[in-house]
Amino acid sequence: DVNCNMVIVQVRRRADVCYPSGMGEPYMGGLTPSNFNALQAMINAAHDTTGGKKRVEVHCWSVAFKTGQGEVYSEHNDPADPDNYWVTRLGSTSGSENGDGAFDPGHPKCLEYLVNAHMDLVTNFDIDGIHYDYIRFEGNTEGYNPTSVARYNQRYGLSGDPASSSEQFKQWRRDQVSGFVRQVYARVQAVKPNVKQSGAFVT
Numbered sequence: 001d002v003n004c005n006m007v008i009v010q011v012r013r014r015a016d017v018c019y020p021s022g023m024g025e026p027y028m029g030g031l032t033p034s035n036f037n038a039l040q041a042m043i044n045a046a047h048d049t050t051g052g053k054k055r056v057e058v059h060c061w062s063v064a065f066k067t068g069q070g071e072v073y074s075e076h077n078d079p080a081d082p083d084n085y086w087v088t089r090l091g092s093t094s095g096s097e098n099g100d101g102a103f104d105p106g107h108p109k110c111l112e113y114l115v116n117a118h119m120d121l122v123t124n125f126d127i128d129g130i131h132y133d134y135i136r137f138e139g140n141t142e143g144y145n146p147t148s149v150a151r152y153n154q155r156y157g158l159s160g161d162p163a164s165s166s167e168q169f170k171q172w173r174r175d176q177v178s179g180f181v182r183q184v185y186a187r188v189q190a191v192k193p194n195v196k197q198s199g200a201f202v203t
Helices: 038-046 071-075 108-124 146-156 167-191
Strands: 006-012 057-063 129-133 196-199
Touching: 006 038, 006 108, 006 129, 038 057, 057 108, 108 129, 108 167, 129 167, 146 167, 167 196
Parallel strands: 006 057, 057 129, 129 196
Antiparallel strands: none
16 A cells, blocks of 8 residues: 555564574564464565555565574584684683674684575575675674684784784675675575565664
């Protein structure tokens, strides 16, 4: 009635979801029943063109990196196991973690997981787009996951923690975020090139 042709609906909040996740991410709270496939219900309603109704696009709003220190966070938060320690930090050795348990795309295994979590939406649901929220580090002191810092130091022949003010390290962190978006985009183009990508950005 108001000529809206798309909805952007949050379906992945803090590594919890409102659909059956192929990655095993838990259902978010507040659903009735607790395993309600709200995403499929929205797609069914929005794509229904019976009786002359117009098709409405469904774009899936996903908080890209935050975990809320929930179930997924607890599965990948062992500092003694670098391959399975994915949280971003404010300093790789002595710094604290992000308060919301945000994952660090500079960790290759974490990056792979995040890409697969978003491709799960593309491959298993007839969605029209993915909309990223918090698609960034939340402060210039973040991005110090130990594995990411080790990769950075190896790349540039350095040691220790890079200064947060380093232009080279700033670019490194931007590149890790961009790498996530590029990987999802390339894989979307291979399977469903009609699916769009957008974001909620802070400038």
